[in-house]
Amino acid sequence: MNQAPHLPRLALLTLALGLLAGCNSLTRQAPVVERTTLPTVERPRPAAAARVEEPEKKDEKGMYTVRRGDTLLRIALDHGQNYRDLVAWNNLRDPDDIKVGQTLRVAAPERGERTANMQTQPVPMPPPAATPPRKTTPRADKQPYNENVASQEAGVRPDAPRPAAPAPAAAPAPSAPAPAPAVAAAANDEDNKLSWMWPADGRVVATFDERNKGIDIAGRPGQQVVAAGAGKVMYAGSGIRGYGNLVIVKHNNSLLSAYAHNRKIVVKEGDNVAKGQMIAEMGDSDADSVKLHFEIRQQGKPVDPSRFLPGR
Numbered sequence: 001m002n003q004a005p006h007l008p009r010l011a012l013l014t015l016a017l018g019l020l021a022g023c024n025s026l027t028r029q030a031p032v033v034e035r036t037t038l039p040t041v042e043r044p045r046p047a048a049a050a051r052v053e054e055p056e057k058k059d060e061k062g063m064y065t066v067r068r069g070d071t072l073l074r075i076a077l078d079h080g081q082n083y084r085d086l087v088a089w090n091n092l093r094d095p096d097d098i099k100v101g102q103t104l105r106v107a108a109p110e111r112g113e114r115t116a117n118m119q120t121q122p123v124p125m126p127p128p129a130a131t132p133p134r135k136t137t138p139r140a141d142k143q144p145y146n147e148n149v150a151s152q153e154a155g156v157r158p159d160a161p162r163p164a165a166p167a168p169a170a171a172p173a174p175s176a177p178a179p180a181p182a183v184a185a186a187a188n189d190e191d192n193k194l195s196w197m198w199p200a201d202g203r204v205v206a207t208f209d210e211r212n213k214g215i216d217i218a219g220r221p222g223q224q225v226v227a228a229g230a231g232k233v234m235y236a237g238s239g240i241r242g243y244g245n246l247v248i249v250k251h252n253n254s255l256l257s258a259y260a261h262n263r264k265i266v267v268k269e270g271d272n273v274a275k276g277q278m279i280a281e282m283g284d285s286d287a288d289s290v291k292l293h294f295e296i297r298q299q300g301k302p303v304d305p306s307r308f309l310p311g312r
Helices: 006-024 072-078 083-089 147-153 183-193
Strands: 063-065 103-105 204-206 215-218 224-226 231-237 245-250 255-265 278-282 291-298 301-303
Touching (some): 083 103
Antiparallel strands (some): 204 215, 215 291, 231 245
């Protein structure tokens, strides 16, 4: 009966011991790990194969390889030739049907040289000479070698006179070197003999450079355009882009003149024109203003017209 008062004490003691045990227990925290961001390593990309540009092959003398954007008229102008000659030299059925990479002859073939429209005939080979049959059976009358035996075997009588030994052939005398052709000098003399005049009156609004390739003379619509020198009309039309209505006059084998952006052409191909003869009316065809674009080409290459035109 006396144990009842001790129960609350035991309960309080147990509770106190439990609280002390809880305070003494260590709180374990989760470990903290600092994660550093590793630098991104880019894998080296395979190097692109180096583009090897093949050197442009040079054309042989008198030949030209068609490039993108070329026309037969442009090629003829750039080489100082009549496009009709290019048609004949290359046996072209359609002057407008030329392909990139096609090789064209742009110079007159030399004497004895075949053009594209001539076929070479194969030369028949002579039949081989018949060889005498070889003897395979042994000779029964084999004799020791001496001069008489050798002469008999060769079909020569022993007492016959022996032919004299042929004299050694004289070495051919070296040919004298051919003199250097004076074609260039003759062409320059011929060019210097030409008489020139201005193709139109007006102010020069653009001078010669690599891009312009000539001079531009401002004027009014319908103004006369005359031949700067005597020659033959090689082309009259509008088939070359950038030139509009164009007249080309050939003066000799190396010089030609071009008259572009005309309103009207009054000559035709094949006409012989005199120096100062009217060939066209000034205009603005394929141009942004009324003007005459005038070029002089030597061996197909643009040259400064001021070298030939007289001073004003």
